[in-house]
Amino acid sequence: MFFIRPPAGLVAKLPLARAMSDGLMIEVSNLTKRYAGHTAVSGISFAVRRGEIVGLVGSNGAGKSTTLRILSGYLPASGGTVRVAGFDVFAQSMEVRRRIGYMPENNPLHPEMRVREYLKFRARLKGLSWGQTRQRVDMVLQQCGLVEAQKSVIGQLSKGYRQRVGLADALVHEPELLILDEPTIGLDPRQIRSVRQLIKSLAGRHTVLVSSHILSELEMTCHRMVILHEGRIAAADTPDNLQALMGGRGQVVAEIAASQAELQAAFDTIAEIRHADISPVAGDFFRCALTPQDGVDLRSRVFNLALQRGWPVRELTRQRHTLEDIYVRLTRVEEEET
């Protein structure tokens, strides 16, 4: 299994980071969960280092929520072991619960309570003293942008604000591990961005395990992704490595103003170009889709070529596979195998 290490200095500075030999926040080994009639999660294993942000991705029903519920100690596993900060989630449930901030799917809240009142209630429930409660509630209200809304009744808040209340609740006792189940579901793009920024700002201080069924959302936030498909891990790696997994770096696309024959002849002289596909586009420009040899970045070659010949260039990009493609491909492979 592959891990991204957070910068070494960062971990040492953490107030909550305890000296642990392996530095693992979550260790899941061979986790299985069977409900009556079907298996939701079958034999998955993964680990998360302290300070990492890890995304759990999968389509609906892939087993994300079940996995997170077991991690938070709400549901027991049918098989396998789960350890959080070195404690077994079932046998040492209280120790685990003290260390996690969990926001379930759909973010359930008490609609009749006011924001500040609710956060105070949750902080006290999680064992904070009165002094700590006041201090921490003030802090998370600020952190989650809820200062103006602190006297509002939760039931009357917009979805975006309710989501922030859920996040503030998960953060209020400064947990070592944050478990967020679909924190951006149902939000508009601007709200999604602010939630994403908030999660990103937690890196290093907290370990975060966040789930989503939208890959592109996690691609930008997470150090590492675990892709679940039908209760099994289809892939687990950094977003970059997942890109590489697709085999070969992406095509380079260039729009150049020159004649087609000149372009074809020029591309033939470059050995790294395996295949060139030239088609006319608006104006005098031609769109050249260049497939490289494995692992070669053609952009600088193409740029230099155009510079030498004095050809105007109006676009030069290397196409990346979106993780969406990777996800579809991975899950399709899986289906073909079974």
Added chain:
Amino acid sequence: MQAYVTLTRRELGSFFVSATGFLVIAAAAFLQGLSWVVLVAQLQAEPTPLPITQLFYSTPYFWLILQLATPVITMRLFALEKASGTFETLMTTPVTELQVVLAKYTAALVFYVLLWLPSLACVLILRHFINTPTALDPGLLASTFLGITLLGGLFMALGCFASALAHTQIMAAMLSFTLGFTLFLLSLLSGRVTVAGGWQEELLTRVALMDHMNDFARGLVDVRHLVFYLSLTAWFLFLTVRVVESRRWK
């Protein structure tokens, strides 16, 4: 302890944020007032040597309030949290099942006791106009309220159990009403039917709730009754804890 106090406060507070809590209090106050009016009218018609607290139980109002208030107070305790999903956020904080059950039970019992305060006011008013101060002896009142609290405590425990079992509030209300009404019917039966010997007789004499209440209203605090109510309450609370824990065995 901190978790228990925090939870109890929230539970108790949630009774008063909606109109339901106040409606229940108003309805109970109305029925209690009505029962006292009826009582006093009866007393004017024909004097009786029985203490007035005992007569109170002979009106159907006491039992009506008990039967109706129990499901309304207890139905939301667990069922609402399970339906809305807040049960998940609750049970992933460092609180034990016992703390949760006891906090919810305490809140329900406190609310139930609050329901009976208007009848205390009725007693005080009556006392003001009455000629013989011995008719309303403080000890008698205390034992009557002890009886009301013990019986209510048992019914709240039944309601907690029903709410923990049910998935929706309606189901919880129906279940707790059924449980409470079964107990009430058994005690009604024990007054009407005489069974000679066997477990049937044993059962009917034990669950004679009305006889128990009569004893309390006469100022008689029978240890057998105390043991009966306290042990049955503890048993149902124990069952409730087991039901809440059962999530972790599945």
